Amino acid sequence: MDLATVNAKIQSNQFLNETTTQLEKDFLSVGVNFDIDKPVQDYKHLFSFTSLLVNALNEQDPKRIINLLYRIDLSEEKVQDEMKISTLTFSELLAELIVKRELQKVIIKNYYSNPENQ
DSSP, rough: OOOOHHHHHHHTTTTTTHHHHHHHHHHTTHHHHHHOOSOOOOOOHHHHHHHHHHHHHHHHEEEEEEEHHHHHHOOOHHHEEEEEEEEOOHHHHHHHHHHHHHHHHHHHHHHHHHHHHH
């Protein structure tokens, strides 16, 4: 799954509800409620909410962030590499990487659940 595909889905707001559901599930698996108001209007709102949650989590219990990254299969090395080239804050960047990874999981799941792709 390439970054262009993920970014195209973000631009068109495709899989927004499914990505939100995946975020709720994975945050809950590390003991954090992802209580976003629904319906989510766009990915910008989803990034913003996730950034606020990541920032609060980083201040209160940073180990949960590590657990979350492990749960969603987002390597610490990837985060560190992106931090070197990004102008975003840590929370903003981490939120973007988390949302994009969750969207990627949704796209892959959707692809393989379609019988035409088997």
